[in-house]
Amino acid sequence: VEYDFTADLEDKLDDISSGRVDWKAVLHEFWDAFNNAIDETKDLRVSEVLDRLDELLGPHFFRPGEDGSDPRKCPSCDDGRLNLKLGKFGAFFGCNNYPECKFTRPLEVTNGNGGDEALLASGPKELGPDPDTGDLISLRKGPYGFYVQRGEEALEGKKKIKPKRASIPKSSNPVDVDLEIALGLLSLPRDVGIDEETGDMITAGFGRFGPFIKVGGTYVSLKESDDVLTIGLNRASHLLADVPRKAPPKELGSHPKDKKPVVQKVGRWGPFVQHGKLMATLPKGTDPDSVTLEQALELLDAKAKKNGKGAKKAAKPKKKKATKKKKPAAKKSNPPAPSEPAPEVANE
Template sequence: KKRFIPEDRGRLVTAFLQRFFTRYVDYDFTANLEEELDAIAGGHVEWKEALRQFWIDFNRVIGETKNLKISEVIDHLDEELGPHFFPRGEEDRKCPACSTGRLSLKFGKFGAFIGCINYPECKFTKPLEIAGGEDGDDKDAAAALANEPKILGTDPDTGRSVSLRRGPYGPYVQIDPPEESKDKPKRQGIPKGVDIAAMDLAAALKLLALPREVGTHPESGKKIEAGIGRFGPYLKHDGKFKSIPKDDDVMSIGMNRAVELLAQPVKETWRTKKKAEMLAKKEAEKAEKAAAKAAKKAPAKKAAAKKKPAAKKAAAKKAPAKKAPAKKSKSE
C-alpha cells in the first residue's frame, strides 16, 4: 500500500496552516528555502542574516493571527473540512440525538470533536479519529475519551484513581495526582494493536509498571529492560535502545528473545547516517581547534644569530728585494 493516509488531527493542522500561514506551506517557499540553505552551506549567504529576515516575516504573520477570534478559526476549519467529516452534506450534519440541531466541528479541553450546536441542551458528541484498536480506529473507545477521561479504578499502592485518557500521541493510562499536586503524574502510552475498549484496571496497572526488568545480559552482566516509549515498545541495554517487533509482546518478552534482538545489527537509516556524519564533522572540528590551540601555545623558535664574517687580516708587506751588486767587467 505504501501510502500516507492523514489522520483527522493532521487534516486540521493542514487546513489551519493553509488558511492562516499560506506562504509557509507553499511549494515555491520550500523550494526557495532549500536553495537559500544550499547557499548558506556554500558560504555565499550569511546564516544570521537569512534567519533574521525569516523571523521578521514570520513574526509579522504570528502577530496577525493573534487578533483572530477562536470562533473565526473554528468556522473556517468546519467549512474547509466539512466534506471530509460530513460527506453527504447537510444530511450527515443533522443531529441524531435531538433531530433539530446541526453538527459542526468543536474544540474542548481534550481536543477537537463533532458536537451539536444546541449544546448544552443537546449533549451529543462524536469523536474524531483516534489511534487505538486493531485498525487504529476504535470508535466506541474513542467516544469515551472524546471529552473527558475514563476512570478505570483505584491504584492499590497509592490509593489514587487510574484513568484512561487521550493525548497528542494517542490514548494512555495515568495514575491521577492529587488536585493540589504539581508533580508530573505517572503515565504510560497504550501501544498500537491494543483494544482500548477492553482496557480495564488490571491491564492499566501492568502498563503503568513498565519499564520492567527482563533479566541480566549473559555477556555484559548489565540489566535488560522492556518498556513503551513515544515510538513504541523497546528494549534497553547498556544505554542503548532496540525496537521490539510487532510480533513480540512487551509484557511477556523473555531473556532469550531479548538477547537475540539486541544482537541484531542496527539498520542504517537516514537519521542514523546523518547523525554519524554530524558526529564525524564535530570530531574533525574539535581536532582542528585543538591543533590550532596547541600551535598558539607552542613557543616560537628564536632565529639563529647570523655569524659575523671574520675580519680579514691585512697581508704583511714584503720587504723589497735587495738588488745584487753589479759585477765588474775584466777591462776595469
C-alpha cells in the first residue's frame, strides 16, 4: 500500500470540498496515471502474472527450515517444486509435477515442513499392525479432522461392517501420532479406577465434544492439560468432586416390539423414560424409583401419538363441492306479427 498516494488523495479531496480545486481536474489527473498503469499490464498473460506474484510472495510463504533445506521442495514427490497456482476456488500452492504429483497446500505461512497436509499427500499413513488382531492401523484425514483407523471396511453378506475409528484430539499434533498412541485412542473408552463415593468404575473416553471422564450418569470434560490416555484415578476423582452427581441410566426392560431397551434417565428438566430417540417426561410427583416397564410404555405410546408417530390419522373425508344449478336458458319470444292496416272507408 502506498501511504503517500493515499494521503495525497485525501488532501485533494479536502481541497475539492472546500472549493479550492476543481474536481474534474483531480479526476483527470487520476485517470491519466491509472490508464498508463493499465496499459503496461493489459497484454500480460495470467501465467506471467502468477509467476511474478510467486516470485514476490515466495519469501513470505516459504520460510527456510531449521535444517536449511529448500522450503519449496515438494514433500510428496521429493523432486517437485511448489509454485503459486490459480484454481476454481482461488489461489493455492501446488507441485509443478502435476498431474503425476497432486500435492497442494493452502496459502498459509509455514515453518518449512509443508504443514500437516504433507503427512497424507500420497494417501493414508500406515502406522503398523495391531498386535492383537493383525489389522493395519492407519492415520487418515476426514472432513472433521485427523483420525486413526483399524483395518478396512468389510462385508458380511450384504451388510457393511465399518472399521473402528478414533479422532485425534485437537491438542495433539498429527505428526506425533505413532502406533502406540493410535492403539490407545482405539482402545477408548478405558477404565481409570473405582470411584470411592459410588463404587462405580470411572472411565475415560473421547466424544463429539472432546475427551471426558464418566462415572454413572456424570460426565466431566477434560482440560487441555489432561491426557485422556494417561489420566489417573487421583486426577479423575479431583475433577468429579467439583460437579454434581447424576444418577446413572436405569434399564427398565426391553420394548415388546423391537426388543430394544427402555431406560429411565435424569436430565436437565427432571426424570424421563427413553426408547431409542423417543423420550417422555415423568409426570410431576412420580417417584422415579417406582416406575415400571408397563408405565414407561404407556408414557412413550402417549408421546408417540402426540408427536404423530403412532397410528396414521384417518384422512378427513373431502367435502363435496355443491354444484351450482344452471339456470334454464330464457326462451326467445317470437316478435309480434305486424298488424294489418285498417281498411280504408270510401267516402260516399
